Amino acid sequence: MDRNGVMEGELEGKEMNKCVEEEVSHLALDIGGSLIKMVYFCVSNNCSVHQGILSSKGSCGLSNGNANCSVLKGKLHFLKFETTKINECLEFLSSKQFHRNGGYCHGDCASDKNIIKATGGGAFKFADLFKEKLGMTLDKVDEMDSLVAGANFLLKEASREAFTYMDGQKEYVQIDQKDLYPYLLVNIGSGVSMIKVDGDGKFERVSGTSVGGGTFLGLGKLLTKCKSFDELLELSHSGNNRVIDMLVGDIFGGMDYSKIGLASTAIASSFGKAVSEDKDLEDYRAEDVARSLLRMISNNIGQIAYLNALRFGLKRIFFGGFFIRGHAYTMDTISVAVNFWSKGEAKAMFLRHEGFLGALGAFMSYKEDGLTDLMAHHFVEQVPIKPSLCAGGSLNNSSILEDVNENGSIECTVQLSN
């Protein structure tokens, strides 16, 4: 672990419980329709506690330079579970003994024991389950509030968070904090939310679509018998959408429809070739089906996002959510869609911590600890040691990042130093 740096990624494989012996202070959940995203902070045992640093046993409430408080030094962990396997999440929490030590105020904090911040629809749906199984109360944080807080934090504090992706080229974007707003945040989870962000806590959900990550995996499972999102993405990587999509050239006998700017290779009708071909599902390669599906959904989201950006005169569109997973083709398709429809005026940008905006936002809502301010001053990003293993931390052009360990967890760390 780099003691000077502040953000690194590393894969722990089956060592998910490595942190068990470390002190856990804060934890937040984003319980979505398909995935539970978790962000938690571990105080490193081997880190010294300096003056001005929030003691792991100390009182809550902190401001910079306040000698009564201490700054936590440790790691921010990012994990995910499938929502249908919520028991794994409960077991993990149980193994961490959060339910004994208090949800976020580690040790003997008098109040708020056994309370954890949670966002997403599942914070409502599973509230009773958490209470019953772990004696924990989920302190609900609004989903849109959380997404925006998480995105704002990352865009302002992490220097290599946002990037463009086009024609296989990834380019980090330097965000000018004074010129960040307004922007459009497109969070692609099971469904898609589109939020116009005007400042800290200033936003409006202006649109969305039900054609999102849940559609990709839901339809993908029915069409290809793939069992997981990553398997389906992997499959799409070697597919050819032209086998099933009807292209402009298929209708025009190989010609462009140049008068309206449609190239012969443009998709005229997604899955349109399946209309006229006398083939059953089994006659198509699963790879090609997956590719057409990915392209249809990515294109559609890119288009609706652009139309909403246009509506409000927004030049910057940031895409987050677990649908993307640093997948080159997905990002490329979204970028091309935004570029095509905006005639080059708008650019799609992606976020390295794409899937954890909501969970991070919920985590940031532990304001009484001053954690937000603290992180904002000390969250300095560093190139991950094993970049391809860190969520969104792609530094190469490989199509699928090996960012998921066998337990389906992702881990990146944030080290807070004074």
Next chain:
Amino acid sequence: MDRNGVMEGELEGKEMNKCVEEEVSHLALDIGGSLIKMVYFCVSNNCSVHQGILSSKGSCGLSNGNANCSVLKGKLHFLKFETTKINECLEFLSSKQFHRNGGYCHGDCASDKNIIKATGGGAFKFADLFKEKLGMTLDKVDEMDSLVAGANFLLKEASREAFTYMDGQKEYVQIDQKDLYPYLLVNIGSGVSMIKVDGDGKFERVSGTSVGGGTFLGLGKLLTKCKSFDELLELSHSGNNRVIDMLVGDIFGGMDYSKIGLASTAIASSFGKAVSEDKDLEDYRAEDVARSLLRMISNNIGQIAYLNALRFGLKRIFFGGFFIRGHAYTMDTISVAVNFWSKGEAKAMFLRHEGFLGALGAFMSYKEDGLTDLMAHHFVEQVPIKPSLCAGGSLNNSSILEDVNENGSIECTVQLSN
């Protein structure tokens, strides 16, 4: 046949060639990715030919009141063929002996023999085939030009062409010709074109989507083994999309997400429930799959159409194309989407002759005959005698109109009287 009326619909079943003995004057084609739409005009043998009426053997060129010309009296027929079965179309043309008598100028017109107006990508793709098999030249008319010409004609001349459809209620809309423009024309064929129309011949294709009728049938065939569009629509009629779609309530434990105005019954993720359920395609009812698919596509088109209408400040959106087929649920979903996203500001409207805009527009381009002017003065709509059998001629709320005969043809008639 009503001799006073001017538009009627009747199903001829296998009697598609009934018109063979009548004189055919003009014919136009719209050859799309999935369907060939045909409009042709038959001069009725039992109609007298008046002065001021274009004689079936007479010279071309006509203006009102010009005693040198005559007005045709007869029927305008609407037919469709599957593009993959283009031979059926060629056989039909052959049986009509268009290729001997001249494409549109029946009889011994000196020029333009064996030429027929054609639009759609297939006018390019199949040009050689028509030449080779029938000796016919396809005179290509731009697709967008044709769609707009067809829509403008119908909206201005047919009194019961446009209607709204909401909550099972169909309401005809009285179009004020002076206040028709601008409007958004959404033509849903295999793919979808969205055209901002500002006047006769004044328009711009501003958007489109590849998620259209070809996607519905293409994906539908793969998922349900249905063979035809109408079979798939029929199936969807008895389906329940909630079985496979992930609703807001599924994520929120039955609750609304009221803060952002999403009811518990709103679709959060199309096909999203298939993600978590341990079911194969065979475990779902084809009806439910078809319903989810129809809703996903209709919703999506409605949303993108609305966003484009908003972009240009257009209050009126007319939907055409063969995707709709007077299907109640399709229209209802599109209407709800437009209503939802526009907060009641915009209204979706549908066209009775939805599928034939392009073919009709190509037909109208026989300007040298003065046919356009003629029709504009004499095309007076009448309630069809068998409304449920006429394209778009629904007067009841039945979900699927029996508008297709065994040969896949639709017929409506326009009788031109002086």
